[in-house]
Amino acid sequence: MADALSIVNNVKCNGVTEPSSAVNCNEDPDWSLGNDSEISLPYHRKMKGCSVDVCKRCAADIDQFSRLPDEIIVYHILPRLNIVELCGMKLICSRLLSLVRQFLKQAKMLDISKWDFMITEGGLSHILIYTSNLQELRLDRCWRAVTEANLITIAKCCNNLRILTVSRCQHVSDFSVTILAQRCSHLQELDLSSCYKLTDEGVCNIARFCQHLRELHLSSDYGVTDISIQMLAEQCHSIQELDVSYCYKVTNKSIREFVRSQHTNLKLLRIKNCDGVTQDVVEALVKKNVIVNNMF
Numbered sequence: 001m002a003d004a005l006s007i008v009n010n011v012k013c014n015g016v017t018e019p020s021s022a023v024n025c026n027e028d029p030d031w032s033l034g035n036d037s038e039i040s041l042p043y044h045r046k047m048k049g050c051s052v053d054v055c056k057r058c059a060a061d062i063d064q065f066s067r068l069p070d071e072i073i074v075y076h077i078l079p080r081l082n083i084v085e086l087c088g089m090k091l092i093c094s095r096l097l098s099l100v101r102q103f104l105k106q107a108k109m110l111d112i113s114k115w116d117f118m119i120t121e122g123g124l125s126h127i128l129i130y131t132s133n134l135q136e137l138r139l140d141r142c143w144r145a146v147t148e149a150n151l152i153t154i155a156k157c158c159n160n161l162r163i164l165t166v167s168r169c170q171h172v173s174d175f176s177v178t179i180l181a182q183r184c185s186h187l188q189e190l191d192l193s194s195c196y197k198l199t200d201e202g203v204c205n206i207a208r209f210c211q212h213l214r215e216l217h218l219s220s221d222y223g224v225t226d227i228s229i230q231m232l233a234e235q236c237h238s239i240q241e242l243d244v245s246y247c248y249k250v251t252n253k254s255i256r257e258f259v260r261s262q263h264t265n266l267k268l269l270r271i272k273n274c275d276g277v278t279q280d281v282v283e284a285l286v287k288k289n290v291i292v293n294n295m296f
Contacts, residue, residue: 070099078103083112083119083127104130113140113165121147128153136163140191143169151176155183165191167217177202181209191217193243199223207231212238219245219270226254233257233264243270251276259284266290 068077078086078100090100104127112119112127116139124145131137137158139146146169154164155176161184166172172195181187181202187210192198198221206213207228213236218224224247232239234257244250255277258266269285270293271277282292 066093066095070102073099074103074106079107083110083115087123101130106133107131108133109136110134111136111138112142112145113138116141116143116145119145121145121150124150125153128157131158133160134158135160137161138163138165139169140165140167141169142166143171147171148173148176152179155179159183159186161187163187163189165189165217166195167191167193169195170197173197174199174202174205178205181205185209186212188212189215191215192221193217193219195221197223200225200228203228204231207234207236211236214238215241217243218247219243221247222249225249226251229254230257233261237261237263238265240265241268242266244274245270245272247274248276250274252278252281255281255285258290259288264288268293270294 073096078089081089086100086103090097110127110131112124119142121144124139124142128150137154146166148171151166151172154161164180164184164187172192174197177192177198178201182205190206190210190213192202198218200223203218203221203224204227206216208231216232216236216239224244226249229242229244229247229250230253232242233254250271251274255269255271255274258264258269259281266285267289268291271282272294274294277294282294285292
């Protein structure tokens, strides 16, 4: 397995188009290794420090890798790679392109948040069309990629989602959140923190359609008021963790509904900088065994 994975860690193999093909960065792009190999990708030429010997080694690794059964690659190797490595793998040959697509179709979880500075709208869109079985998708800070169009694509292509995090994504709107809530009604965790376009309209639709929701993060969503939080308390009884920190329009009026409700399952409430929530309401929640965090 380690030998098979060595090709992934060697960035110089990006220029290999088929198991027997290789390219030398330091020579004219039309050269061959003496076996009449066709050179078609430019990526390898752009890498520095490549030599003929290194390229031959890459070709040998590719040849060894190509002998592995499809099942080994899809279920044991590709799951070990991050999204950047997956995109690199699909450039190697048409077989790996097909296997990467197959892997994405059966993938249950993708975390792209660590690559927020690289992922684009088009790149995310191309990934999403193959992720019909996805249950967890993390896109925090990927503000360039998380557009309204891509959120609608998530809603259409990823109906099995249980966890979605899109915090600090400025294009998240009430319209796209409503489509998500309608299409992804089995959501259990949703992070919309610092999505400044979000208002009561979107949160009310979350309360209306996402009856399995357990965690909802709305920190620093300044358009959220008592209207939507009261609706969450009245209709979304499954919610266990709610973060409305810095939502300065949230007051006692809505938070008291969690105290009054006989059906609430709320366990943790974050209300930092919600000055409209007074100490007596906090104490009433604590008596109902709700942990109230107004510090961080």
